[in-house]
Amino acid sequence: MSTSPKSSLVPAQGDVPAKKGPESPPAEFQPAERAAVYRAIHSRRDIRHFRPEPIPDDALARIIRAAHHGPSVGFMQPWDFILIRDEEIRQQVQGLFHQERQAAACFFDEKRRAHYLSLKLEGILEAPVNLCVTCDPTRGEVVLGRNAAPETDVYSTCCAVQNLWLAARSEGIGMGWVSILKLPQLRKILGIPPHIIPVAYLCLGYPVSFEDRPLLETVGWRERLPLEQLLHFDGWEPGASADGDWEGFQEALRSTSETAG
Amino acid sequence: MSTSPKSSLVPAQGDVPAKKGPESPPAEFQPAERAAVYRAIHSRRDIRHFRPEPIPDDALARIIRAAHHGPSVGFMQPWDFILIRDEEIRQQVQGLFHQERQAAACFFDEKRRAHYLSLKLEGILEAPVNLCVTCDPTRGEVVLGRNAAPETDVYSTCCAVQNLWLAARSEGIGMGWVSILKLPQLRKILGIPPHIIPVAYLCLGYPVSFEDRPLLETVGWRERLPLEQLLHFDGWEPGASADGDWEGFQEALRSTSETAG
Numbered sequence: 001m002s003t004s005p006k007s008s009l010v011p012a013q014g015d016v017p018a019k020k021g022p023e024s025p026p027a028e029f030q031p032a033e034r035a036a037v038y039r040a041i042h043s044r045r046d047i048r049h050f051r052p053e054p055i056p057d058d059a060l061a062r063i064i065r066a067a068h069h070g071p072s073v074g075f076m077q078p079w080d081f082i083l084i085r086d087e088e089i090r091q092q093v094q095g096l097f098h099q100e101r102q103a104a105a106c107f108f109d110e111k112r113r114a115h116y117l118s119l120k121l122e123g124i125l126e127a128p129v130n131l132c133v134t135c136d137p138t139r140g141e142v143v144l145g146r147n148a149a150p151e152t153d154v155y156s157t158c159c160a161v162q163n164l165w166l167a168a169r170s171e172g173i174g175m176g177w178v179s180i181l182k183l184p185q186l187r188k189i190l191g192i193p194p195h196i197i198p199v200a201y202l203c204l205g206y207p208v209s210f211e212d213r214p215l216l217e218t219v220g221w222r223e224r225l226p227l228e229q230l231l232h233f234d235g236w237e238p239g240a241s242a243d244g245d246w247e248g249f250q251e252a253l254r255s256t257s258e259t260a261g
Numbered sequence: 262m263s264t265s266p267k268s269s270l271v272p273a274q275g276d277v278p279a280k281k282g283p284e285s286p287p288a289e290f291q292p293a294e295r296a297a298v299y300r301a302i303h304s305r306r307d308i309r310h311f312r313p314e315p316i317p318d319d320a321l322a323r324i325i326r327a328a329h330h331g332p333s334v335g336f337m338q339p340w341d342f343i344l345i346r347d348e349e350i351r352q353q354v355q356g357l358f359h360q361e362r363q364a365a366a367c368f369f370d371e372k373r374r375a376h377y378l379s380l381k382l383e384g385i386l387e388a389p390v391n392l393c394v395t396c397d398p399t400r401g402e403v404v405l406g407r408n409a410a411p412e413t414d415v416y417s418t419c420c421a422v423q424n425l426w427l428a429a430r431s432e433g434i435g436m437g438w439v440s441i442l443k444l445p446q447l448r449k450i451l452g453i454p455p456h457i458i459p460v461a462y463l464c465l466g467y468p469v470s471f472e473d474r475p476l477l478e479t480v481g482w483r484e485r486l487p488l489e490q491l492l493h494f495d496g497w498e499p500g501a502s503a504d505g506d507w508e509g510f511q512e513a514l515r516s517t518s519e520t521a522g
Contacts, residue, residue, distance in 0.1 A: 033297035057513035104408035158419030252318035
């Protein structure tokens with residue numbers, strides 16, 4: 001293997017116009033393709049209302065494969081996929097959800113509690129397919145890049161889930177992430193070994209609709225934070241940037257805010 | 262607020278053809294749009310070789326906004342973005358990387374160690390922009406959906422990173438995730454408060470190329486696992502599925518494997 005792989009990494013640009021400059025990187029996306037990726041990102045929603053139609057097997061296969069092509073630390077691919085259609089199992093998971101939802105309600109003040117309990121937060125039985133995505137921390141003996149931060153195995157699994165979410169959106173399939181579940185009990189229902197981490201319990205199906213905004217924003221639970229408040233430059237503290245060359249970026253951010261959807 | 266929001270969630274289908282059936286869900290993506298989303302997913306790479314051109318401010322703004330539109334538990338939006346161009350800071354981070362890389366090398370056997378040390382695993386100084394994406398576990402007093410699994414705040418942050426990664430790919434911008442960094446030291450360099458979790462340290466810039474396959478696969482470090490081995494049906498154990506109605510899916514998976522890229 002070469003230790004200076006730069007030359008060998010120059011692509012064979014057979015089907016790509018040999019243009020130069022930052023506006024035309026190799027294998028570039030056309031504007032309509034780029035717009036489609038942003039459309040998936042901005043119109044993805046956490047779905048809790050599903051229509052009863054089944055998911056065609058080929059669409060389901062494509063979105064699972066999209067997850068498998070997620071990034072992973074040291075190419076570890078720590079994920080497994082438990083696909084669930086069995087009604088009885090889904091009923092057990094829903095029972096777990098109801099228990100946990102009641103418990104969680106205790107932590108809200110009275111006004112929020114009523115609001116919380118009025119929200120529909122899962123579609124476990126309505127969705128034709130449930131999917132548990134897990135992480136196996138033992139996969140791969142010594143994993144490149146995981147020594148400093150072992151938790152990157154779970155990070156990789158989450159990135160895979162987001163791939164799946166966006167692929168599903170592009171298929172017109174909605175996905176809802178049910179996080180109101182206790183993991184030890186979920187492990188028991190699904191027979192998951194103790195060393196395997198159930199990262200995400202997902203509901204998949206055709207949604208009643210893809211709304212313009214997140215449900216929790218629409219119902220007034222919580223607002224989208226202004227992105228400007230979440231930015232830091234060259235360090236956490238304001239003024240950390242010595243040369244202050246971030247003004248152009250900040251201006252660009254303001255001018256893109258209306259088109260963001 | 263309505264406790265049966267189904268009726269109010271039916272979309273105003275002004276610009277959407279009023280078709281029915283699973284093949285035509287509301288606000289569906291056109292085949293070319295769907296293909297673009299899959300193209301981004303399958304051609305995304307962890308980039309370590311960058312060209313020197315700067316990232317235009319508007320493209321940078323769009324990909325950061327894509328991250329901000331990631332999913333989050335209870336709409337918590339726990340992320341912050343530290344954008345870094347400062348050369349001195351990046352040199353400090355690279356120093357941290359070199360230290361950690363040497364330390365991690367000790368855990369490989371002799372043959373793997375030489376291979377490991379020959380790999381280029383970061384582009385901290387070459388990439389025109391570095392970005393640290395953090396998670397603030399204290400954001401939001403009581404977060405809906407986070408009682409059973411508090412770590413979902415970090416999960417949300419990872420999903421935001423994957424949004425950013427795919428948006429960058431669609432812009433022709435490469436991203437590399439540097440996980441070979443010790444977090445306490447990284448916090449110190451960037452002035453990050455102790456309660457904030459630096460989830461991802463990312464390098465962003467135009468890549469020398471987007472390769473067909475992950476680098477670690479190309480150089481023979483590790484192979485892509487057969488997806489079939491990672492699937493479970495209605496439970497972890499083989500044979501957990503009582504009705505065995507997963508054959509169609511498994512067949513569909515085999516027939517999509519060649520087109521997956």
